[in-house]
Amino acid sequence: MISPSEDEKNQIIEHLLHIKSDSEDVSWTSSKAYFRRYQSIFCPDEANDAVIQIDTPTLRTHLDVLTFAKSLCDNHALSRGEMTRKWFASRATTAAEMEHISRAVVNIAFMIDCNERDYYPKGFDCSIPRAKWERDQSFLNFLETSFLPLQQRANAGVTLGDKASLKAWKLASRYGIRIRGTDNLLEHLLYDPRHRTLMIFHHVSYLRFHLRCSRNESLDMGFAESLALRTLPPQLLFETLLSLHYILFPIASRGGKRSISLLKKCIRKQHLDEELLSYENVRRLPDDFTFKYWGGRLKTLQEVTKRPPPRNSLVSWFERHTSERNALTVAIIGLFLTAFLGLLGVIVGVLQLVIAWLAWKDGH
Known part of the structure; x- marks a missing residue:
């Protein structure tokens, strides 16, 4: 066309x-x-x-x-x-x-790829659902099968509090994580440890316009009710917006200059939605708000900050080969090397004494 x-x-x-x-x-x-x-x-x-x-x-x-x-x-x-x-x-x-x-x-x-591949790169969480709309599957069941397992992975709800370490500029500068935009909502907040990349769904304008459809509806509205409004559940849309503007890129908060700077760079290089640079309260934020869909992936990011990934391939190789068994082997080898080097030191010392004694004898 x-x-x-x-x-x-x-x-x-x-x-x-x-x-x-x-x-x-x-x-x-x-x-x-x-x-x-x-x-x-x-x-x-x-x-x-x-x-x-x-x-x-x-x-x-x-x-x-x-x-x-x-x-x-x-x-x-x-x-x-x-x-x-x-x-x-x-x-x-x-x-x-x-x-x-x-x-x-x-x-x-x-904004969902319903023909997702059947696998993810090495290191991805194997519990990530396979998002494929099968020929004999209803569209409603496809959506529920794709998104509801995310709620099960979240377990206890993750709140907005104590997420300062998850600011995108900190993930990039301190942990070497690269931010990559995606057009597939199912890939939002998906972290690839092998390539140290974090996917973000960048279509903020889409999220806002669709969230307005259900502005007066309960956040708990399900997929069937949402489809009647020709949109996705408000909880899912709202969580995605909040994860962008409250956690990763808090541009409206005090000291948001680094977030804005990183966003501008991503928009320029990756052609992301320019609306990422604008903040808007689409609906009221409940006091007891928790992340029911993206909570599991936010927890994964928090674990990454607690155990930072290696910054280069050399460090990565050492980390992969330093299990407890390997560490014991290395310790034993180190002990033998220490003893061997100590023996060499004794031999060198004896040789020096012999040479010194011969030199003194020749002098007399």
């Missing part, structure tokens, strides 16, 4: 971001990062290296995208196979095209 026109962009923000395009303070220009993602998926070109690219006559117009996104919410009890057959009942299309298009629609409507 070709890039959306101004009118089509206004329709997109109204249906996918749930904002009135004629409002005084909001237009599609306030969602530039979101539209970059949208165009990278549905309007690919040779210069674009996006993970998902859809370029098929089966998907005819941008109105198709909006219609399919609405259908995801209205028919969330249907399986992926049933959903795509409903979409393309009157169009000739292949199974591969239907799978790619459904992936793209989920990606842009809910």
Whole structure:
């Protein structure tokens, strides 16, 4: 498809971001990062290296995208196979095209990759759920299966207090952790110890606009009720925003200059959402607020600060080879080396005495 026109962009923000395009303070220009993602998926070109690219006559117009996104919410009890057959009942299309298009629609409507790989790099927590929308699985069940296990991993709720060590600039400068933006909400706060990278979901404008849909609803609203509003649970959206602007990048707090500086660098180099640099209270923060979705990953980050990762490959090699058994072996070897060097010292001392005695004898 070709890039959306101004009118089509206004329709997109109204249906996918749930904002009135004629409002005084909001237009599609306030969602530039979101539209970059949208165009990278549905309007690919040779210069674009996006993970998902859809370029098929089966998907005819941008109105198709909006219609399919609405259908995801209205028919969330249907399986992926049933959903795509409903979409393309009157169009000739292949199974591969239907799978790619459904992936793209989920990606842009809910910022979730529903075809996630079946593995993660070495060192990742093996309890991370496999986020794949199966052909015989309903969309509602896919969302619940992908996100609810995160709550089980969090166990006791993690609060906003005592998170000063998790400021992004501290993670970068003290522990050598690199911040990487992601367009996939499921990867938010995912830490890769092998490459010392922390993924952050950077689409702040998307989070704010969707959170406004449920501003007057309970934070505990579930996935089924949220889909009726064509959005995700407010607790999930709110936690993501708070983890960005209260914990990693507290730009509104006193002494937030380093956070702002790091954000500007990330935005410039990675083309992240510029709205990261602005703070807004979308809804009231409860006094007893806890992280139910991202608590487990925040705990992982706290453990990293308590046991910092090695800063280079040499230190990493030593750490990998210094188990208790190896440490005992090294201690024994060290003991023998000490004894051997001590014996060499005695021999050298005796030789020096002999040489000195011979020299004295020759002199007399």
